[in-house]
Amino acid sequence: MGRVTSLDELPLRDDLRGLTPYGxxxxxxxxxxxxxxxxxxVPDEVASDILDDIALALRDVNRYPDREFTALREGFAEYLGHGLTADQIWAGNGSNEVLQHIMQAFAGPGRTVFGFAPTYSMYPLIAQGTGASWVAGTRDDDYSLSPDDAAAQVAAADPDVVMVCAPNNPTGTPLGLDVIEAVYEAARGVVIVDEAYFEFAPHEAVSAVTLLHGRPRLAVSRTMSKAFAFAGARVGYVAADPAFIDALRLVRLPYHLSALTQAAALAALRNSDxxxxxxxxxxxxxxxxxxxxxxxxxxxxxxxxxxxxxxxxxxxxxxxxxxxxxxxxxxxxxxxxxxxxxxxxxxxxxxxxxxxxxxxxxx
Structure with a gap:
């Protein structure tokens, strides 16, 4: 039996050839x-609390976890506030998986994903992984975006998915809600606001979750990796219209959030202060x-x-x-x-x- 020594010898998808993995x-x-x-x-007292909950979850680990992770979704809704309810929340193994669910549902072959470069390097990789095309827009010299320019770029590109990172990675640039509103009005497809670093913004900063009402094509993603010191636990989540959340159920793998992950995340949320x-x-x-x-x-x-x-x-x-x-x-x-x-x-x-x-x- 011959030894495969390179990707070139495997029937890889043509659109993945030549790409390099994130790293x-x-x-x-x-x-x-x-x-x-x-x-x-993680502070010792919180770690002890998390371990207690994981130990309890282990007793039933022979059974599949709650596929709807209801308690965790309720916890995220309470944490985000602004009247959000559990049916407006989705979660995954890191916000990257949540973004992948979104692109599986709303992007895919023959569709486009748009973002303002430079921005998070995983956006084009997730888009390409779902078979979609990545289209890069531009930013001002200081990496900021104005409402008029951002809206004009989105209108010209006419993408199926718009990714907006607020504050932006890798530049740290803040983004006003007026830009998000303008982008949403100009977009035909869904608009995702990635607030992975929102907790590090000034205390008076206002989250894009305040814009969700009446905007069914808008979603706001968050992560526990940064502010919650939970990068190794892999927990991310998104807030959106209940119908938007239903779309993500169509592409998720069954029981994708383990019982241990759910237990750990709930305990961390309980100790959010x-x-x-x-x-x-x-x-x-x-x-x-x-x-x-x-x-x-x-x-x-x-x-x-x-x-x-x-x-x-x-x-x-x-x-x-x-x-x-x-x-x-x-x-x-x-x-x-x-x-x-x-x-x-x-x-x-x-x-x-x-x-x-x-x-x-x-x-």
Whole structure:
């Protein structure tokens, strides 16, 4: 039997040939600030509560979980507020799976998915994975979007799905509700607002969930990976019209959320006040990073997230490597002259800033 040595020897879909899988470097460095994780561990008292609930769920793990994860959907509705109910909520193994459900239902072969580049690198990959085409729009020089320009781009592209990241990844750029309203009016298809980093926005910021009433083609996705320090648990969710949620049931795999995942997420939600206390600490370190970067001669962009994109880097690969050699891992997101760093603990932030200062140039 011959040994298959390359993808070229397999009957892969033609539209997947030449693509590369998503992958940020995973290296065992002391300070890893490259994938926008919440680097604070789950508080001990919350971890104990989560473990208790997982232990209870284990007793029935021989049975399939609640396919509708009703209790968890009720928990997310209560957490989001604004009068949302469980029938307006859906969840998955990370918000990427939720976005995949949405694109399976509303995109697919012969359809298009549109987003304003640069934006989250998984959007085109999920779109292509469902057989849809990705269409990239543009942003202003500071990565912001105006309502008129955003609406004009959407109207011209006429996509089946519009992805709007608010605040935007990898730039951290805030997005006004007026832009979302304008995009929705200009769109024929569904509009997804990805609020993965919303909890790191200023306290007075208003979520796009306030726009859901009367807009059945609008959906707002969230994740527990960032503010809830739950990246390893893989839990994301979306709020939308009940009919929109029904569409996602058509494409989900049966029992896609394990009983253990549901138990862990419910326990974390129950402790949301404690879990979210670390958000203020992370925002403090983010702002410290921005101020120090500016003092060092770099150009940090405004960020409402848990990371900072900074320009003024003469040779991003060289600076990335120099930091790597000093035990600090950050991200080269492919934007010329820029690098991105996640806001970690105070100690991790200090390690990054001291390493950067020690390099002594923009190399």
């Amino acid at each position: 940020a470097p995973q290296a065992p460095l002391p300070v890893a600030l490259n994938v926008n994780e919440n680097t604070h561990p 404690t879990m979210l206390r670390m958000v203020d600490e992370i925002v403090e370190q983010r702002d410290r990073i921005s101020a120090t970067l500016e003092a060092l001669g770099f150009t940090p962009h405004e960020s409402w997230s848990n990371f900072v994109l900074f320009g003024g880097v003469d040779d991003p690969p060289a600076l990335w490597r120099a930091l790597y050699e000093r035990g600090v891992l950050i991200r080269d997101v492919g934007i010329p002259g820029h690098l991105r760093v996640s806001a970690g603990t105070e100690a991790e932030t200090s390690a990054f800033l001291e390493a950067l200062a020690s390099i002594g140039s923009h190399s």
